[in-house]
Amino acid sequence: MSLEIAAGSFASALAAQEGGADRVELCGSLAEGGITPSYGTLAMVRERVRIPVYVLIRPRGGDFLFDDAEFDIMCRDVETCARVGLDGVVIGALDADGQIDPRCSELVRTAGKLGVTFHRAIDASADLSRSLESIIGLGCERVLTSGGHANALAGAQVIARLVEQAGDRISIMAGAGIRSTNLVEIAGLSKAHEFHGSARAVQRSGMRYLNPKLLDLPPDFDRSSVTEVRAMKEQLAKLVR
DSSP: OOEEESSHHHHHHHHHHHTTOOOOEOOOOGGGBBBBOHHHHHHHHHHHHOOOOEOOSSSSSSOOOOOOHHHHHHHHHHHHHHHTTSEEEOOOOOOOOOOOOOTTHHHHHHHHSEEEEEEEGGOOOOOHHHHHHHHHTTTOSEEEEETTSTTTTTTHHHHHHHHHHTTTTTTEESSSSSTTHHHHHHHHHHSSSSEEEOOEEEOOOOOOOOOOOOTOSSSSSEOHHHHHHHHHHHHHHHHOO
16 A cells, blocks of 8 residues: 655655655646646755655646647656656656557656656546556556546546456556545545545645735645645555554
């Protein structure tokens, strides 16, 4: 049983480590589903975080249909992750018909010795079972999925079928909407052994002045919570006793 925390900032990556997470998925802009974080964030996290760090490789929010220039950007970002000394990358792309984009094999080749997770692009694909076989063929070590549903609890039965289909060929990591309050239930239904969540909690901004003309600027922000990461780990511990 392992827990990966989706960290949308340097501070969240530190919180994941302090809370006892097994791995970090480092990304930027979680509000739009995550994109590749900045070089500065990569470097700082590598200096300060000792648990494995995988980096989301995604040049923009929106769909998972990428043009040639965007694929080139992703390849260069993978190369940057290798140079910085990160542990792995998180990739994914589809073609216009909802199939796994065969160009993903180029991203895997570029990753070289880095670990590779295939992200929730699978949930937007036309056929999850067929997509899983394609991802296995790419040589990825795991795939993150909510079973094609909005969250892992709703898709738990589908995740269970993917776990059975995968066997020992690839690890199925359940993710989306997982918290300490539902992790045990999702684990029981999905039969997964890896779990992914942001462990976010709303925190107050330190700003004493907020421009009243900028009404869309919230005084609060989300960041991974050490307390929630620990609570999630405690729930996982119950499953292996």
